[in-house]
Amino acid sequence: MHDWDMILENERILVGISGGMDSQVLLNVLFSLKKRAPVKVDILPVHIDAGFEDSFAKELEHYVVDAYGGLKIEYKEYGLLAHSAENRENPYFLCSRLRRKRLFEIAKEQGCKKIALGHNKDDIIETLFINICYAGKIATMKPVQSFFKGALEIIRPLSYVEKKDIILFGQLFDLPEFKNNCPSANKTKRSEIRGLLETLYQHNKHIKGNIFRAMSNIAVEYLLDTQNDRHSKST
Helix, strand or coil: CCCCCCCCCCEEEEEECCCCHHHHHHHHHHHHHHHHCCCCEEEEEEEEECCCCCCCHHHHHHHHHHHHCCCEEEECCHHHHHCCCCCCCCHHHHHHHHHHHHHHHHHHHCCCCEEECCCCHHHHHHHHHHHHHHHCCCCCCCCEEEECCCCEEEECCCCCCCHHHHHHHHHHCCCCCCCCCCCCCCCCHHHHHHHHHHHHHHHCCCHHHHHHHHCCCCCHHHCCCCCCCCCCCCC
C-alpha cells in the first residue's frame, strides 16, 4: 500500500467481494487498517451475484454485516448469460467483464474513486502467462491501475502476497470461504496456466519470486521492437 500510495485521506473505497478467501482476507485487512490508519477512509463492500443456483449471497451478507457493518448486494444474471447458447465467447471472460463493468458503475454511483480487488501475487504471475500464451502480448495486472483518464483506480493491496499465505491467514483468523458456484470454475485458461506454473515451482523454489521480479526488471533492448526490428514476426 505504501509503495503504490493506494489509500489517501478521506477516500471512499469500493471493495469487490466474491466470497472467496482472497476477498475475505482483503476485507479483513482493510477494516483492520481503517481502525489504526493515520488517514480517514470509508469502505463499501459490494458483492454481485451472477445468478447461478445455490447462491451463497444471503449467507455472505449475514457474515459481512455482522463482522463489518454492511454489504451491498446486486443480483444479476451475468453468469447465466455467459453460459447461454447466445454467448460465443469464453463464459468466464464475459461474466467477469460484465461484473467488472457493473462495479465501475456502482463506484461512480456511490462516490468511490477506487475499487479494491483481492488479486494476489500468484494471480499477477498467472495473468502474465495467460497474456503471453493466449493473447500474444506481455502484460499483467498492476497493483494500481488507472481508468477513464484517472477518474477511477483499481487497487490490489494483496499484490505482494502469495496465495498460500492468504489461505494460512484465513485459517488463523477463522474466516469463512464461500464455494464458487460457477459451472466453469476450474475449467479456465487460468486453471491451465496455474497447473503449469505449479509444476515449475516444484522444481525450484526461486522461480516464483524471479518471475515476479522480472516484471519490474525489463531489459527493453532485448525485446523485439515491432517498429524497427527487421523481422517482427515469426514464420
